[in-house]
Amino acid sequence: MPRDIIILECTEARPEGKSPSRYVTTRNKKSLLTPGRLEKVKFNPALQRRTLHRELR
Incomplete structure (x- = not known):
């Protein structure tokens, strides 16, 4: 399977x-584009902002 399931947590x-x-x-x-931990800007409902x-390991 070429894809991993990962969990992203708010920092x-x-x-x-x-x-x-x-x-x-x-x-x-x-993917050679993301060798380290993946980071994305997502919405946090507790803080009411993006x-x-x-990525957690």
């Missing part, structure tokens, strides 16, 4: 004392 919610939002998505294992979400 800005914990310092503010709120619960971090999590998203489940997939990524291409063999925040940076980073």
Whole structure:
């Protein structure tokens, strides 16, 4: 299977004392464009704004 299932977690919610939002998505294992952890800007409903979400390992 060429794609991995990954979890993205909010990086800005914990310092503010709120619960971090999590998203489940997939990524291409063999992609040369994203060798490290995947980062995306997604909506966090607890903070009511778009925040940076980073891949969990």
